[in-house]
Amino acid sequence: MREPVDSRRKRILSVVHARGAVKVSSLAEELDVSAVTLRRDVEELARAGMLRRGHGVVRPMGGVERTTAVPAPRGGEPAGEGGAIALVVPERHSYLYETLHGARTALEAAGEHITLRIAPQAAGAERPQVERALAAGVRGLLIAPRWRSRAGEEADYGWLSEVEVPTVLMERRPRAGSALHALDSVCTDHWYGIHLAVDHLVSLGHRRIVLAARNDSPTARSIRAAFAEIAGARPEVEDWAVVLSSPTAGPGEPGSREEAPDLAALVHGRGFTGAVLHGDEDALMLVQKLAENGIRVPRDCSVVAYDDVVAALGSTSLTAVAPPRGEIGRAAAELLMHRLAHPPGTTGPVRRVELLPGLEVRGSTQELPHPAH
Structure with missing residues:
Protein backbone atom coordinates (compact mmCIF):
# COMPACT_ATOMS: atom_id res chain seq x y z
CA MET A 1 0.00 0.00 0.00
CA ARG A 2 1.27 3.46 -0.91
CA GLU A 3 2.27 5.55 2.10
CA PRO A 4 0.01 8.58 2.68
CA VAL A 5 1.57 11.90 1.69
CA ASP A 6 1.11 13.41 5.16
CA SER A 7 2.85 10.46 6.82
CA ARG A 8 5.78 10.60 4.40
CA ARG A 9 6.22 14.33 4.93
CA LYS A 10 6.14 13.91 8.70
CA ARG A 11 8.99 11.42 8.37
CA ILE A 12 10.93 13.93 6.27
CA LEU A 13 10.45 16.66 8.88
CA SER A 14 11.44 14.29 11.67
CA VAL A 15 14.76 13.38 10.02
CA VAL A 16 15.57 16.98 9.10
CA HIS A 17 14.88 18.31 12.60
CA ALA A 18 16.91 15.51 14.14
CA ARG A 19 19.91 15.98 11.83
CA GLY A 20 19.88 19.72 11.19
CA ALA A 21 21.02 19.44 7.55
CA VAL A 22 20.59 16.51 5.17
CA LYS A 23 21.40 15.94 1.52
CA VAL A 24 18.27 15.41 -0.58
CA SER A 25 19.83 12.38 -2.29
CA SER A 26 20.74 10.79 1.07
CA LEU A 27 17.29 11.54 2.49
CA ALA A 28 15.55 9.86 -0.45
CA GLU A 29 17.69 6.74 -0.05
CA GLU A 30 17.21 6.60 3.73
CA LEU A 31 13.42 6.98 3.55
CA ASP A 32 13.13 4.62 0.54
CA VAL A 33 11.44 7.28 -1.54
CA SER A 34 12.14 8.13 -5.17
CA ALA A 35 14.23 11.26 -5.72
CA VAL A 36 11.42 12.86 -7.75
CA THR A 37 8.85 12.28 -5.00
CA LEU A 38 11.25 13.43 -2.28
CA ARG A 39 12.06 16.68 -4.13
CA ARG A 40 8.35 17.37 -4.65
CA ASP A 41 7.65 16.83 -0.94
CA VAL A 42 10.57 19.04 0.07
CA GLU A 43 9.38 21.78 -2.26
CA GLU A 44 5.88 21.73 -0.75
CA LEU A 45 7.24 21.70 2.80
CA ALA A 46 9.54 24.62 1.99
CA ARG A 47 6.65 26.53 0.44
CA ALA A 48 4.66 25.97 3.64
CA GLY A 49 7.54 27.37 5.69
CA MET A 50 8.25 24.10 7.47
CA LEU A 51 11.85 23.65 6.27
CA ARG A 52 14.50 25.33 4.12
CA ARG A 53 15.61 23.89 0.81
CA GLY A 54 18.57 24.70 -1.39
CA HIS A 55 21.31 23.31 -3.61
CA GLY A 56 20.64 19.68 -2.77
CA VAL A 57 20.44 20.16 1.02
CA VAL A 58 17.40 20.35 3.33
CA ARG A 59 17.57 22.30 6.61
CA PRO A 60 15.12 23.01 9.46
CA MET A 61 13.51 26.42 9.85
CA GLY A 62 14.71 28.79 12.58
CA GLY A 63 16.88 28.15 15.63
CA VAL A 64 20.53 27.23 15.65
CA GLU A 65 21.27 24.88 12.83
CA ARG A 66 22.98 21.65 13.72
CA THR A 67 24.91 20.01 10.92
CA THR A 68 26.23 16.51 10.78
CA ALA A 69 30.00 16.45 10.40
CA VAL A 70 31.17 15.03 7.09
CA PRO A 71 33.79 12.34 7.64
CA ALA A 72 37.00 12.51 5.66
CA PRO A 73 37.02 10.01 2.80
CA ARG A 74 39.33 7.06 2.81
CA GLY A 75 42.77 7.90 1.51
CA GLY A 76 43.75 10.66 3.90
CA GLU A 77 41.78 13.73 2.75
CA PRO A 78 43.38 17.01 3.91
CA ALA A 79 41.72 18.31 7.05
CA GLY A 80 39.80 21.55 7.24
CA GLU A 81 37.88 21.51 3.93
CA GLY A 82 34.46 21.54 5.59
CA GLY A 83 32.70 24.80 4.70
CA ALA A 84 35.44 25.81 2.25
CA ILE A 85 35.16 26.93 -1.36
CA ALA A 86 36.75 24.45 -3.76
CA LEU A 87 38.69 25.77 -6.77
CA VAL A 88 39.34 23.13 -9.43
CA VAL A 89 41.66 23.95 -12.35
CA PRO A 90 43.79 21.85 -14.72
CA GLU A 91 47.51 21.46 -14.14
CA ARG A 92 50.08 23.34 -16.25
CA HIS A 93 47.63 25.91 -17.56
CA SER A 94 49.14 29.38 -17.14
CA TYR A 95 46.13 31.09 -18.74
CA LEU A 96 43.71 29.70 -16.15
CA TYR A 97 46.12 30.25 -13.26
CA GLU A 98 45.57 34.00 -13.67
CA THR A 99 41.83 33.34 -13.47
CA LEU A 100 42.47 31.27 -10.36
CA HIS A 101 44.46 34.12 -8.82
CA GLY A 102 41.58 36.54 -9.43
CA ALA A 103 39.11 34.19 -7.76
CA ARG A 104 41.40 33.53 -4.82
CA THR A 105 41.96 37.25 -4.24
CA ALA A 106 38.22 37.91 -4.08
CA LEU A 107 37.51 34.94 -1.82
CA GLU A 108 40.33 35.73 0.61
CA ALA A 109 39.22 39.36 0.82
CA ALA A 110 35.80 38.10 1.86
CA GLY A 111 37.30 35.86 4.54
CA GLU A 112 36.45 32.62 2.76
CA HIS A 113 38.47 29.45 3.31
CA ILE A 114 39.77 28.02 0.01
CA THR A 115 40.79 24.53 -0.99
CA LEU A 116 42.65 24.28 -4.30
CA ARG A 117 42.53 21.11 -6.37
CA ILE A 118 44.67 20.61 -9.47
CA ALA A 119 43.27 18.17 -12.03
CA PRO A 120 45.85 16.09 -13.95
CA GLN A 121 45.89 16.22 -17.75
CA ALA A 122 44.08 12.89 -18.16
CA ALA A 123 40.55 12.96 -19.58
CA GLY A 124 37.86 13.14 -16.90
CA ALA A 125 40.36 14.13 -14.19
CA GLU A 126 38.13 16.84 -12.73
CA ARG A 127 35.37 14.53 -11.54
CA PRO A 128 37.31 12.66 -8.81
CA GLN A 129 38.73 15.97 -7.57
CA VAL A 130 35.23 17.43 -7.25
CA GLU A 131 33.87 14.29 -5.59
CA ARG A 132 36.65 14.33 -2.98
CA ALA A 133 36.04 17.99 -2.26
CA LEU A 134 32.30 17.39 -1.84
CA ALA A 135 32.96 14.44 0.46
CA ALA A 136 35.15 16.71 2.58
CA GLY A 137 32.24 19.12 3.01
CA VAL A 138 32.94 22.08 0.72
CA ARG A 139 29.95 24.39 0.34
CA GLY A 140 30.70 25.91 -3.06
CA LEU A 141 32.61 25.13 -6.25
CA LEU A 142 34.48 27.21 -8.82
CA ILE A 143 35.68 25.08 -11.70
CA ALA A 144 37.45 25.47 -15.05
CA PRO A 145 37.52 22.03 -16.69
CA ARG A 146 40.22 21.39 -19.30
CA TRP A 147 37.81 19.92 -21.89
CA ARG A 148 40.41 19.14 -24.59
CA SER A 149 37.69 17.95 -27.00
CA ARG A 150 33.95 18.42 -27.42
CA ALA A 151 33.47 14.73 -26.65
CA GLY A 152 35.30 15.15 -23.33
CA GLU A 153 33.21 18.22 -22.58
CA GLU A 154 29.94 16.41 -23.26
CA ALA A 155 31.04 13.52 -21.04
CA ASP A 156 31.23 15.88 -18.05
CA TYR A 157 27.84 17.54 -18.49
CA GLY A 158 25.81 14.89 -16.67
CA TRP A 159 27.69 14.54 -13.40
CA LEU A 160 28.62 18.24 -13.20
CA SER A 161 24.96 19.26 -13.54
CA GLU A 162 24.16 17.15 -10.46
CA VAL A 163 26.69 18.71 -8.08
CA GLU A 164 24.68 19.61 -5.00
CA VAL A 165 26.48 22.78 -3.94
CA PRO A 166 26.42 26.19 -5.70
CA THR A 167 28.74 25.97 -8.70
CA VAL A 168 30.14 28.54 -11.12
CA LEU A 169 32.04 27.69 -14.31
CA MET A 170 35.06 29.88 -15.04
CA GLU A 171 36.10 30.70 -18.62
CA ARG A 172 33.81 28.03 -19.99
CA ARG A 173 30.52 28.32 -21.92
CA PRO A 174 28.73 24.95 -22.26
CA ARG A 175 26.86 23.97 -25.39
CA ALA A 176 23.48 25.64 -25.76
CA GLY A 177 20.69 23.35 -24.61
CA SER A 178 23.03 21.05 -22.68
CA ALA A 179 22.58 19.97 -19.08
CA LEU A 180 24.90 22.82 -18.04
CA HIS A 181 23.19 25.56 -20.06
CA ALA A 182 21.45 26.77 -16.90
CA LEU A 183 24.57 26.70 -14.70
CA ASP A 184 26.10 30.00 -13.57
CA SER A 185 29.18 30.82 -15.66
CA VAL A 186 31.60 33.68 -16.25
CA CYS A 187 33.78 33.75 -19.35
CA THR A 188 35.46 35.94 -21.96
CA ASP A 189 33.55 36.97 -25.07
CA PRO A 324 40.35 39.74 -18.67
CA ARG A 325 41.63 36.57 -16.98
CA GLY A 326 41.86 37.90 -13.44
CA GLU A 327 38.50 39.65 -13.69
CA ILE A 328 36.90 36.40 -14.86
CA GLY A 329 38.00 34.75 -11.62
CA ARG A 330 36.92 37.68 -9.46
CA ALA A 331 33.50 37.89 -11.10
CA ALA A 332 32.99 34.13 -10.72
CA ALA A 333 33.94 34.26 -7.02
CA GLU A 334 31.61 37.20 -6.40
CA LEU A 335 28.74 35.39 -8.13
CA LEU A 336 29.35 32.27 -6.06
CA MET A 337 29.46 34.26 -2.80
CA HIS A 338 26.21 35.95 -3.78
CA ARG A 339 24.59 32.54 -4.18
CA LEU A 340 25.95 31.34 -0.85
CA ALA A 341 24.86 34.44 1.05
CA HIS A 342 21.19 34.23 0.10
CA PRO A 343 18.52 31.55 0.49
CA PRO A 344 17.94 29.52 -2.68
CA GLY A 345 15.36 31.05 -4.96
CA THR A 346 16.03 34.62 -3.82
CA THR A 347 19.16 35.37 -5.84
CA GLY A 348 17.49 35.81 -9.20
CA PRO A 349 17.94 33.88 -12.45
CA VAL A 350 20.96 31.93 -13.58
CA ARG A 351 23.70 34.25 -14.79
CA ARG A 352 25.79 33.64 -17.92
CA VAL A 353 28.26 36.51 -17.68
CA GLU A 354 30.59 37.51 -20.53
CA LEU A 355 33.44 40.01 -20.10
CA LEU A 356 34.95 41.75 -23.12
CA PRO A 357 38.67 41.39 -23.86
CA GLY A 358 40.88 44.28 -24.95
CA LEU A 359 43.54 44.77 -27.61
CA GLU A 360 47.10 45.68 -26.65
CA VAL A 361 48.78 47.25 -29.69
CA ARG A 362 52.55 46.71 -29.76
CA GLY A 363 55.28 46.33 -32.34
CA SER A 364 54.12 43.33 -34.38
CA THR A 365 51.48 45.10 -36.49
CA GLN A 366 51.78 47.98 -38.90
CA GLU A 367 49.94 49.49 -41.83
CA LEU A 368 50.32 47.54 -45.04
CA PRO A 369 52.45 49.55 -47.53
CA HIS A 370 50.54 50.58 -50.63
CA PRO A 371 52.10 49.20 -53.82
CA ALA A 372 53.91 51.76 -55.96
CA HIS A 373 52.09 52.84 -59.11
Whole structure:
Protein backbone atom coordinates (compact mmCIF):
# COMPACT_ATOMS: atom_id res chain seq x y z
CA MET A 1 0.00 0.00 0.00
CA ARG A 2 1.27 3.46 -0.91
CA GLU A 3 2.27 5.55 2.10
CA PRO A 4 0.01 8.58 2.68
CA VAL A 5 1.57 11.90 1.69
CA ASP A 6 1.11 13.41 5.16
CA SER A 7 2.85 10.46 6.82
CA ARG A 8 5.78 10.60 4.40
CA ARG A 9 6.22 14.33 4.93
CA LYS A 10 6.14 13.91 8.70
CA ARG A 11 8.99 11.42 8.37
CA ILE A 12 10.93 13.93 6.27
CA LEU A 13 10.45 16.66 8.88
CA SER A 14 11.44 14.29 11.67
CA VAL A 15 14.76 13.38 10.02
CA VAL A 16 15.57 16.98 9.10
CA HIS A 17 14.88 18.31 12.60
CA ALA A 18 16.91 15.51 14.14
CA ARG A 19 19.91 15.98 11.83
CA GLY A 20 19.88 19.72 11.19
CA ALA A 21 21.02 19.44 7.55
CA VAL A 22 20.59 16.51 5.17
CA LYS A 23 21.40 15.94 1.52
CA VAL A 24 18.27 15.41 -0.58
CA SER A 25 19.83 12.38 -2.29
CA SER A 26 20.74 10.79 1.07
CA LEU A 27 17.29 11.54 2.49
CA ALA A 28 15.55 9.86 -0.45
CA GLU A 29 17.69 6.74 -0.05
CA GLU A 30 17.21 6.60 3.73
CA LEU A 31 13.42 6.98 3.55
CA ASP A 32 13.13 4.62 0.54
CA VAL A 33 11.44 7.28 -1.54
CA SER A 34 12.14 8.13 -5.17
CA ALA A 35 14.23 11.26 -5.72
CA VAL A 36 11.42 12.86 -7.75
CA THR A 37 8.85 12.28 -5.00
CA LEU A 38 11.25 13.43 -2.28
CA ARG A 39 12.06 16.68 -4.13
CA ARG A 40 8.35 17.37 -4.65
CA ASP A 41 7.65 16.83 -0.94
CA VAL A 42 10.57 19.04 0.07
CA GLU A 43 9.38 21.78 -2.26
CA GLU A 44 5.88 21.73 -0.75
CA LEU A 45 7.24 21.70 2.80
CA ALA A 46 9.54 24.62 1.99
CA ARG A 47 6.65 26.53 0.44
CA ALA A 48 4.66 25.97 3.64
CA GLY A 49 7.54 27.37 5.69
CA MET A 50 8.25 24.10 7.47
CA LEU A 51 11.85 23.65 6.27
CA ARG A 52 14.50 25.33 4.12
CA ARG A 53 15.61 23.89 0.81
CA GLY A 54 18.57 24.70 -1.39
CA HIS A 55 21.31 23.31 -3.61
CA GLY A 56 20.64 19.68 -2.77
CA VAL A 57 20.44 20.16 1.02
CA VAL A 58 17.40 20.35 3.33
CA ARG A 59 17.57 22.30 6.61
CA PRO A 60 15.12 23.01 9.46
CA MET A 61 13.51 26.42 9.85
CA GLY A 62 14.71 28.79 12.58
CA GLY A 63 16.88 28.15 15.63
CA VAL A 64 20.53 27.23 15.65
CA GLU A 65 21.27 24.88 12.83
CA ARG A 66 22.98 21.65 13.72
CA THR A 67 24.91 20.01 10.92
CA THR A 68 26.23 16.51 10.78
CA ALA A 69 30.00 16.45 10.40
CA VAL A 70 31.17 15.03 7.09
CA PRO A 71 33.79 12.34 7.64
CA ALA A 72 37.00 12.51 5.66
CA PRO A 73 37.02 10.01 2.80
CA ARG A 74 39.33 7.06 2.81
CA GLY A 75 42.77 7.90 1.51
CA GLY A 76 43.75 10.66 3.90
CA GLU A 77 41.78 13.73 2.75
CA PRO A 78 43.38 17.01 3.91
CA ALA A 79 41.72 18.31 7.05
CA GLY A 80 39.80 21.55 7.24
CA GLU A 81 37.88 21.51 3.93
CA GLY A 82 34.46 21.54 5.59
CA GLY A 83 32.70 24.80 4.70
CA ALA A 84 35.44 25.81 2.25
CA ILE A 85 35.16 26.93 -1.36
CA ALA A 86 36.75 24.45 -3.76
CA LEU A 87 38.69 25.77 -6.77
CA VAL A 88 39.34 23.13 -9.43
CA VAL A 89 41.66 23.95 -12.35
CA PRO A 90 43.79 21.85 -14.72
CA GLU A 91 47.51 21.46 -14.14
CA ARG A 92 50.08 23.34 -16.25
CA HIS A 93 47.63 25.91 -17.56
CA SER A 94 49.14 29.38 -17.14
CA TYR A 95 46.13 31.09 -18.74
CA LEU A 96 43.71 29.70 -16.15
CA TYR A 97 46.12 30.25 -13.26
CA GLU A 98 45.57 34.00 -13.67
CA THR A 99 41.83 33.34 -13.47
CA LEU A 100 42.47 31.27 -10.36
CA HIS A 101 44.46 34.12 -8.82
CA GLY A 102 41.58 36.54 -9.43
CA ALA A 103 39.11 34.19 -7.76
CA ARG A 104 41.40 33.53 -4.82
CA THR A 105 41.96 37.25 -4.24
CA ALA A 106 38.22 37.91 -4.08
CA LEU A 107 37.51 34.94 -1.82
CA GLU A 108 40.33 35.73 0.61
CA ALA A 109 39.22 39.36 0.82
CA ALA A 110 35.80 38.10 1.86
CA GLY A 111 37.30 35.86 4.54
CA GLU A 112 36.45 32.62 2.76
CA HIS A 113 38.47 29.45 3.31
CA ILE A 114 39.77 28.02 0.01
CA THR A 115 40.79 24.53 -0.99
CA LEU A 116 42.65 24.28 -4.30
CA ARG A 117 42.53 21.11 -6.37
CA ILE A 118 44.67 20.61 -9.47
CA ALA A 119 43.27 18.17 -12.03
CA PRO A 120 45.85 16.09 -13.95
CA GLN A 121 45.89 16.22 -17.75
CA ALA A 122 44.08 12.89 -18.16
CA ALA A 123 40.55 12.96 -19.58
CA GLY A 124 37.86 13.14 -16.90
CA ALA A 125 40.36 14.13 -14.19
CA GLU A 126 38.13 16.84 -12.73
CA ARG A 127 35.37 14.53 -11.54
CA PRO A 128 37.31 12.66 -8.81
CA GLN A 129 38.73 15.97 -7.57
CA VAL A 130 35.23 17.43 -7.25
CA GLU A 131 33.87 14.29 -5.59
CA ARG A 132 36.65 14.33 -2.98
CA ALA A 133 36.04 17.99 -2.26
CA LEU A 134 32.30 17.39 -1.84
CA ALA A 135 32.96 14.44 0.46
CA ALA A 136 35.15 16.71 2.58
CA GLY A 137 32.24 19.12 3.01
CA VAL A 138 32.94 22.08 0.72
CA ARG A 139 29.95 24.39 0.34
CA GLY A 140 30.70 25.91 -3.06
CA LEU A 141 32.61 25.13 -6.25
CA LEU A 142 34.48 27.21 -8.82
CA ILE A 143 35.68 25.08 -11.70
CA ALA A 144 37.45 25.47 -15.05
CA PRO A 145 37.52 22.03 -16.69
CA ARG A 146 40.22 21.39 -19.30
CA TRP A 147 37.81 19.92 -21.89
CA ARG A 148 40.41 19.14 -24.59
CA SER A 149 37.69 17.95 -27.00
CA ARG A 150 33.95 18.42 -27.42
CA ALA A 151 33.47 14.73 -26.65
CA GLY A 152 35.30 15.15 -23.33
CA GLU A 153 33.21 18.22 -22.58
CA GLU A 154 29.94 16.41 -23.26
CA ALA A 155 31.04 13.52 -21.04
CA ASP A 156 31.23 15.88 -18.05
CA TYR A 157 27.84 17.54 -18.49
CA GLY A 158 25.81 14.89 -16.67
CA TRP A 159 27.69 14.54 -13.40
CA LEU A 160 28.62 18.24 -13.20
CA SER A 161 24.96 19.26 -13.54
CA GLU A 162 24.16 17.15 -10.46
CA VAL A 163 26.69 18.71 -8.08
CA GLU A 164 24.68 19.61 -5.00
CA VAL A 165 26.48 22.78 -3.94
CA PRO A 166 26.42 26.19 -5.70
CA THR A 167 28.74 25.97 -8.70
CA VAL A 168 30.14 28.54 -11.12
CA LEU A 169 32.04 27.69 -14.31
CA MET A 170 35.06 29.88 -15.04
CA GLU A 171 36.10 30.70 -18.62
CA ARG A 172 33.81 28.03 -19.99
CA ARG A 173 30.52 28.32 -21.92
CA PRO A 174 28.73 24.95 -22.26
CA ARG A 175 26.86 23.97 -25.39
CA ALA A 176 23.48 25.64 -25.76
CA GLY A 177 20.69 23.35 -24.61
CA SER A 178 23.03 21.05 -22.68
CA ALA A 179 22.58 19.97 -19.08
CA LEU A 180 24.90 22.82 -18.04
CA HIS A 181 23.19 25.56 -20.06
CA ALA A 182 21.45 26.77 -16.90
CA LEU A 183 24.57 26.70 -14.70
CA ASP A 184 26.10 30.00 -13.57
CA SER A 185 29.18 30.82 -15.66
CA VAL A 186 31.60 33.68 -16.25
CA CYS A 187 33.78 33.75 -19.35
CA THR A 188 35.46 35.94 -21.96
CA ASP A 189 33.55 36.97 -25.07
CA HIS A 190 36.03 35.38 -27.46
CA TRP A 191 33.95 36.33 -30.51
CA TYR A 192 34.61 39.95 -29.61
CA GLY A 193 38.31 39.22 -29.11
CA ILE A 194 38.62 37.87 -32.65
CA HIS A 195 36.58 40.80 -33.91
CA LEU A 196 39.16 43.14 -32.36
CA ALA A 197 42.04 41.25 -33.98
CA VAL A 198 40.52 41.08 -37.47
CA ASP A 199 39.24 44.65 -37.34
CA HIS A 200 42.69 45.89 -36.32
CA LEU A 201 44.38 44.10 -39.22
CA VAL A 202 41.74 45.21 -41.72
CA SER A 203 42.09 48.82 -40.53
CA LEU A 204 45.80 48.59 -41.37
CA GLY A 205 45.00 47.51 -44.91
CA HIS A 206 45.44 43.74 -44.58
CA ARG A 207 43.10 41.76 -46.82
CA ARG A 208 44.59 38.26 -46.64
CA ILE A 209 44.60 36.91 -43.08
CA VAL A 210 45.36 33.51 -41.56
CA LEU A 211 44.46 32.17 -38.10
CA ALA A 212 46.93 29.65 -36.67
CA ALA A 213 45.27 28.35 -33.52
CA ARG A 214 45.23 25.53 -31.05
CA ASN A 215 42.38 23.02 -31.09
CA ASP A 216 42.52 21.51 -27.60
CA SER A 217 40.37 23.74 -25.39
CA PRO A 218 36.95 25.45 -25.37
CA THR A 219 38.72 28.80 -25.85
CA ALA A 220 40.54 27.50 -28.94
CA ARG A 221 37.33 26.13 -30.44
CA SER A 222 35.50 29.41 -29.80
CA ILE A 223 38.34 31.37 -31.43
CA ARG A 224 38.33 29.16 -34.52
CA ALA A 225 34.56 29.39 -34.96
CA ALA A 226 34.58 33.16 -34.43
CA PHE A 227 37.38 33.73 -36.94
CA ALA A 228 35.63 31.70 -39.66
CA GLU A 229 32.42 33.64 -39.08
CA ILE A 230 34.00 37.09 -38.92
CA ALA A 231 36.55 36.71 -41.72
CA GLY A 232 33.94 35.12 -43.95
CA ALA A 233 31.53 38.01 -43.38
CA ARG A 234 33.99 40.90 -43.87
CA PRO A 235 33.86 42.06 -47.49
CA GLU A 236 37.35 43.57 -47.14
CA VAL A 237 38.91 40.14 -46.45
CA GLU A 238 39.85 38.61 -49.80
CA ASP A 239 41.33 35.34 -48.51
CA TRP A 240 41.49 33.65 -45.12
CA ALA A 241 42.35 30.28 -43.59
CA VAL A 242 42.25 28.47 -40.24
CA VAL A 243 45.15 26.10 -39.50
CA LEU A 244 46.63 24.29 -36.51
CA SER A 245 49.30 26.36 -34.77
CA SER A 246 51.69 23.52 -33.87
CA PRO A 247 51.89 19.69 -33.91
CA THR A 248 51.21 19.67 -30.14
CA ALA A 249 48.23 22.06 -30.31
CA GLY A 250 45.68 19.26 -30.80
CA PRO A 251 44.43 16.61 -30.58
CA GLY A 252 41.16 18.20 -31.64
CA GLU A 253 38.14 15.98 -32.04
CA PRO A 254 38.38 12.17 -32.00
CA GLY A 255 39.00 10.91 -35.51
CA SER A 256 40.19 14.26 -36.85
CA ARG A 257 43.43 14.33 -38.83
CA GLU A 258 44.30 18.01 -38.82
CA GLU A 259 48.02 18.61 -39.21
CA ALA A 260 50.00 21.75 -38.53
CA PRO A 261 51.22 23.23 -41.84
CA ASP A 262 54.45 25.07 -42.55
CA LEU A 263 53.15 28.55 -41.75
CA ALA A 264 55.97 30.33 -43.59
CA ALA A 265 55.23 28.37 -46.76
CA LEU A 266 51.53 29.08 -46.37
CA VAL A 267 52.14 32.82 -45.94
CA HIS A 268 54.39 32.85 -49.01
CA GLY A 269 52.12 30.67 -51.11
CA ARG A 270 48.83 32.46 -50.49
CA GLY A 271 50.18 35.94 -49.91
CA PHE A 272 48.89 36.36 -46.35
CA THR A 273 50.00 39.71 -44.88
CA GLY A 274 48.21 39.37 -41.53
CA ALA A 275 48.09 36.54 -39.00
CA VAL A 276 46.27 35.86 -35.73
CA LEU A 277 48.19 33.34 -33.61
CA HIS A 278 46.80 31.45 -30.59
CA GLY A 279 48.16 31.05 -27.91
CA ASP A 280 51.09 33.18 -26.85
CA GLU A 281 53.85 30.56 -26.70
CA ASP A 282 52.88 29.14 -30.07
CA ALA A 283 52.70 32.71 -31.40
CA LEU A 284 56.25 33.55 -30.27
CA MET A 285 57.61 30.33 -31.78
CA LEU A 286 55.78 30.91 -35.07
CA VAL A 287 57.17 34.45 -35.30
CA GLN A 288 60.67 32.99 -34.86
CA LYS A 289 60.01 30.46 -37.64
CA LEU A 290 58.72 33.19 -39.94
CA ALA A 291 61.92 35.17 -39.35
CA GLU A 292 64.05 32.09 -40.05
CA ASN A 293 62.29 31.81 -43.42
CA GLY A 294 62.83 35.43 -44.34
CA ILE A 295 59.39 36.74 -43.38
CA ARG A 296 59.86 39.81 -41.22
CA VAL A 297 57.28 40.82 -38.60
CA PRO A 298 55.66 43.28 -39.02
CA ARG A 299 57.19 44.46 -42.32
CA ASP A 300 56.16 41.40 -44.33
CA CYS A 301 53.43 40.03 -42.07
CA SER A 302 51.61 41.71 -39.19
CA VAL A 303 50.87 39.42 -36.25
CA VAL A 304 48.25 39.55 -33.50
CA ALA A 305 48.62 37.03 -30.66
CA TYR A 306 45.66 35.76 -28.65
CA ASP A 307 45.99 35.36 -24.85
CA ASP A 308 48.52 38.07 -23.87
CA VAL A 309 50.16 36.00 -21.15
CA VAL A 310 53.72 36.35 -22.48
CA ALA A 311 53.09 38.03 -25.85
CA ALA A 312 55.00 41.18 -24.86
CA LEU A 313 58.20 39.27 -24.01
CA GLY A 314 59.38 38.28 -27.50
CA SER A 315 62.19 39.96 -29.43
CA THR A 316 59.31 41.56 -31.31
CA SER A 317 56.70 42.57 -28.74
CA LEU A 318 53.42 41.15 -30.04
CA THR A 319 50.18 43.01 -30.43
CA ALA A 320 47.70 40.83 -28.56
CA VAL A 321 44.08 40.27 -27.65
CA ALA A 322 44.00 40.34 -23.84
CA PRO A 323 41.14 38.42 -22.18
CA PRO A 324 40.35 39.74 -18.67
CA ARG A 325 41.63 36.57 -16.98
CA GLY A 326 41.86 37.90 -13.44
CA GLU A 327 38.50 39.65 -13.69
CA ILE A 328 36.90 36.40 -14.86
CA GLY A 329 38.00 34.75 -11.62
CA ARG A 330 36.92 37.68 -9.46
CA ALA A 331 33.50 37.89 -11.10
CA ALA A 332 32.99 34.13 -10.72
CA ALA A 333 33.94 34.26 -7.02
CA GLU A 334 31.61 37.20 -6.40
CA LEU A 335 28.74 35.39 -8.13
CA LEU A 336 29.35 32.27 -6.06
CA MET A 337 29.46 34.26 -2.80
CA HIS A 338 26.21 35.95 -3.78
CA ARG A 339 24.59 32.54 -4.18
CA LEU A 340 25.95 31.34 -0.85
CA ALA A 341 24.86 34.44 1.05
CA HIS A 342 21.19 34.23 0.10
CA PRO A 343 18.52 31.55 0.49
CA PRO A 344 17.94 29.52 -2.68
CA GLY A 345 15.36 31.05 -4.96
CA THR A 346 16.03 34.62 -3.82
CA THR A 347 19.16 35.37 -5.84
CA GLY A 348 17.49 35.81 -9.20
CA PRO A 349 17.94 33.88 -12.45
CA VAL A 350 20.96 31.93 -13.58
CA ARG A 351 23.70 34.25 -14.79
CA ARG A 352 25.79 33.64 -17.92
CA VAL A 353 28.26 36.51 -17.68
CA GLU A 354 30.59 37.51 -20.53
CA LEU A 355 33.44 40.01 -20.10
CA LEU A 356 34.95 41.75 -23.12
CA PRO A 357 38.67 41.39 -23.86
CA GLY A 358 40.88 44.28 -24.95
CA LEU A 359 43.54 44.77 -27.61
CA GLU A 360 47.10 45.68 -26.65
CA VAL A 361 48.78 47.25 -29.69
CA ARG A 362 52.55 46.71 -29.76
CA GLY A 363 55.28 46.33 -32.34
CA SER A 364 54.12 43.33 -34.38
CA THR A 365 51.48 45.10 -36.49
CA GLN A 366 51.78 47.98 -38.90
CA GLU A 367 49.94 49.49 -41.83
CA LEU A 368 50.32 47.54 -45.04
CA PRO A 369 52.45 49.55 -47.53
CA HIS A 370 50.54 50.58 -50.63
CA PRO A 371 52.10 49.20 -53.82
CA ALA A 372 53.91 51.76 -55.96
CA HIS A 373 52.09 52.84 -59.11
